[in-house]
Amino acid sequence: DQQVKQNSPSLSVQEGRISILNCDYTNSMFDYFLWYKKYPAEGPTFLISISSIKDKNEDGRFTVFLNKSAKHLSLHIVPSQPGDSAVYFCAADSGGSNYKLTFGKGTLLTVNP
């Protein structure tokens, strides 16, 4: 049973426009959410995170929105750049002494020049 779902395997966006990547979760115990970016043949790189006590976190061109009632989060990238082309993973953590992150399947973002 997938507890973290990224229903769009891929997304194509024009350079300069907004990219919106979506993530849904089912486990109400998750209280911390992270986005990772992964280039081919490299390990995932931490991008941005959000605690369940917030509904928005912003870092430069990246903003993550959390809607707890809908169990939905989204990553907005604006403006999108060709270097943003990568696979983006949503991950969730239920906190406590549980060190386990649960990952979504990822969304391949392609930003076209």
Next chain:
Amino acid sequence: DTEVTQTPKHLVMGMTNKKSLKCEQHMGHRAMYWYKQKAKKPPELMFVYSYEKLSINESVPSRFSPECPNSSLLNLHLHALQPEDSALYLCASSQEGTNYGYTFGSGTRLTVV
């Protein structure tokens, strides 16, 4: 030093071979992880070490044997692997718990022939 270093980057081994993957971090992180990632799939947790002790084993077959010699090093010993074990093996580290975000290494691309 804000990196997790994994060696080797690529490894080809036969099914009767014994090999080891190595991971090193000098960020003072007390939790270290092994993940396995197959193509177009999210990373799957294998093992977690917390304060140099194995705290999570996600029912990984015994042909994978982790070792944490000290707080900076994490090894994964491989023996009698199967071709289906071919994957990208990722090491990660974090402060206590995952709320500080993982730092991933670049991974070892393992091919079992």
